[in-house]
Amino acid sequence: MKRLTRSCVxxxxxxxxxxxxxxxxxxAASATVIFGMAALGVDVGIALSARAALQANTNAAxxxxxxxxxxxxxxxxxxxxxxxxHTTNAVPLTSSVxxxxxxxxxxxTTSGLPNCSSGSPNxxxxxxxxxxxxxxxxxxxIDSWTVSAAAAAAKAGGPTKxxxxxxxxxxxxxxxxxxxxxxxxxxxxxxxxxLTCALYGVQLVMKQLNPAxxxxxxxxFPGMKSTWTPCGTPSIEAYGTSGIVYQVIHAALDTNYxxxxxxxxxxxxxxxxxxxxxxxxxxxxxxxGGKGTYYAQALAMxxxxxxxxxxxxxxxVIILFSDGAANATSxxxxxxxxxxxxxxxGTTICVQNDAQECNAAVYEGGQxxxxxxxxxxxxxxxxxxxxxxxxxxLTITTGSGKSAKSTTVYDSPTGTNVSVWSPCTAMQNIAxxxxxxFSTDAACQDGPNTYTDVASAFQQAGVSxxxxxxxxx
Numbered sequence: 001m002k003r004l005t006r007s008c009v010x011x012x013x014x015x016x017x018x019x020x021x022x023x024x025x026x027x028a029a030s031a032t033v034i035f036g037m038a039a040l041g042v043d044v045g046i047a048l049s050a051r052a053a054l055q056a057n058t059n060a061a062x063x064x065x066x067x068x069x070x071x072x073x074x075x076x077x078x079x080x081x082x083x084x085x086h087t088t089n090a091v092p093l094t095s096s097v098x099x100x101x102x103x104x105x106x107x108x109t110t111s112g113l114p115n116c117s118s119g120s121p122n123x124x125x126x127x128x129x130x131x132x133x134x135x136x137x138x139x140x141x142i143d144s145w146t147v148s149a150a151a152a153a154a155k156a157g158g159p160t161k162x163x164x165x166x167x168x169x170x171x172x173x174x175x176x177x178x179x180x181x182x183x184x185x186x187x188x189x190x191x192x193x194x195l196t197c198a199l200y201g202v203q204l205v206m207k208q209l210n211p212a213x214x215x216x217x218x219x220x221f222p223g224m225k226s227t228w229t230p231c232g233t234p235s236i237e238a239y240g241t242s243g244i245v246y247q248v249i250h251a252a253l254d255t256n257y258x259x260x261x262x263x264x265x266x267x268x269x270x271x272x273x274x275x276x277x278x279x280x281x282x283x284x285x286x287x288x289g290g291k292g293t294y295y296a297q298a299l300a301m302x303x304x305x306x307x308x309x310x311x312x313x314x315x316x317v318i319i320l321f322s323d324g325a326a327n328a329t330s331x332x333x334x335x336x337x338x339x340x341x342x343x344x345x346g347t348t349i350c351v352q353n354d355a356q357e358c359n360a361a362v363y364e365g366g367q368x369x370x371x372x373x374x375x376x377x378x379x380x381x382x383x384x385x386x387x388x389x390x391x392x393x394l395t396i397t398t399g400s401g402k403s404a405k406s407t408t409v410y411d412s413p414t415g416t417n418v419s420v421w422s423p424c425t426a427m428q429n430i431a432x433x434x435x436x437x438f439s440t441d442a443a444c445q446d447g448p449n450t451y452t453d454v455a456s457a458f459q460q461a462g463v464s465x466x467x468x469x470x471x472x473x
Contacts (some may be wrong), residue, residue: 029043043137047145050132055313059470060126061085062153064100065124066468069153073448075104094130095144102126110471112157112208113383114463115456125473126150137288147354151470158469161212163317164253164310166302167202169218170322173196173289176409181380181440187277194380198321199274199283201458203264205319208462210261215253215310218270219246222291230272231284233397239294239328240337246298253309292328294352295320297437299430303368311315316373317463318431323380325390326357339396355409358391358426365430377431378457379439380425387412391421436466
């Protein structure tokens with residue numbers, strides 16, 4: 001019995017000491033774990049890639065929505081653009097995408113964004129979630145991952161390409177009067193005139209520009225006999241006179257108007273002309289008057305100057321400001337520019353003279369827009385009806401005696417008594433689009449811009465020169 005017992009013990013010892021096959025068992029056990037982890041790693045990697053794609057898609061969605069919002073002024077249209085973006089721009093690696101309802105807010109902690117308030121937001125934000133199908137993780141009962149991304153974009157404030165900007169300011173006599181623009185607040189000035197408010201607006205725009213890229217010029221009307229350099233008294237010239245000058249300082253665009261974005265260079269002649277009220281410098285441009293309002297020729301010369309003086313690779317911009325309609329008399333113009341040059345009996349519409357002054361300005365605005373220039377107009381209380389002080393019709397008499405013939409020339413797109421321009425519609429149509437039109441008169445506001453003070457209108461025009469941008473939110 002003892003012998004049998006010892007034999008069994010020896011055999012069990014040999015079995016216990018035999019390691020053959022253990023490695024196979026251990027590999028079989030560990031391989032399941034290794035391959036499972038590798039499979040999960042693949043699915044996790046796919047989910048991370050899908051998450052990055054969803055973030056890019058969400059960024060693009062809010063940027064597109066901000067562009068729509070900026071162009072139309074409609075939050076509803078912006079929301080639709082944001083939530084519908086993923087349907088036309090699929091997110092790779094996902095089976096479904098669900099956008100949240102976009103929210104709108106006022107962000108003031110980031111500089112360079114449009115003005116805002118609780119009732120007038122400047123940022124749109126949205127979140128999107130997506131389902132990412134799995135492959136190997138299904139072995140563990142995981143059929144999909146859920147990923148999410150959020151983004152916010154401001155209506156404007158982002159960089160664009162370089163700009164050539166020409167301001168065209170009305171300096172007729174009415175601009176030097178007191179203002180009923182209750183929203184205009186100019187630092188250091190208790191009772192600003194209309195011109196003071198406009199000059200402050202120009203300052204706000206220049207502070208938003210980049211002197212390393214953007215060039216700036218300034219024109220005023222009535223025109224002058226010679227170039228005006230601050231801070232003397234300009235010599236006013238009749239519209240249409242040969243050699244008339246509209247551009248102040250010199251025939252060149254300036255880059256020394258600011259030291260950096262946001263900081264004006266008070267030693268610049270251009271800044272001396274318009275001022276730097278936030279820094280205690282009052283602009284020395286005045287409203288000498290002497291002639292009525294006629295902005296067609298100034299627009300034409302502004303476009304010509306941008307093409308000859310600006311960078312060929314930059315975007316040309318005209319910003320026209322006026323507090324009245326084109327109402328210059330024939331006495332305010334050179335004889336070759338007045339009604340004598342118009343043929344009311346012919347088929348050609350009378351432009352560039354006192355017969356159709358609003359039509360002439362609309363024509364020049366269209367010419368600039370057609371050449372690729374962004375034309376902005378800022379109207380100070382432009383009337384919505386045509387009148388003798390607005391865009392009036394003109395009766396022209398040709399011949400004499402029994403052969404005399406009187407013809408009425410209407411200031412309208414067709415020269416007939418149909419759709420006659422009002423000061424409001426003229427300024428609207430000078431602009432490249434309604435998105436580029438601003439009016440302090442609520443009755444004249446027909447577009448996305450509802451700012452009722454001149455300075456804010458200028459500032460928002462400047463903001464719109466930039467592009468929508470992503471913001472931290």
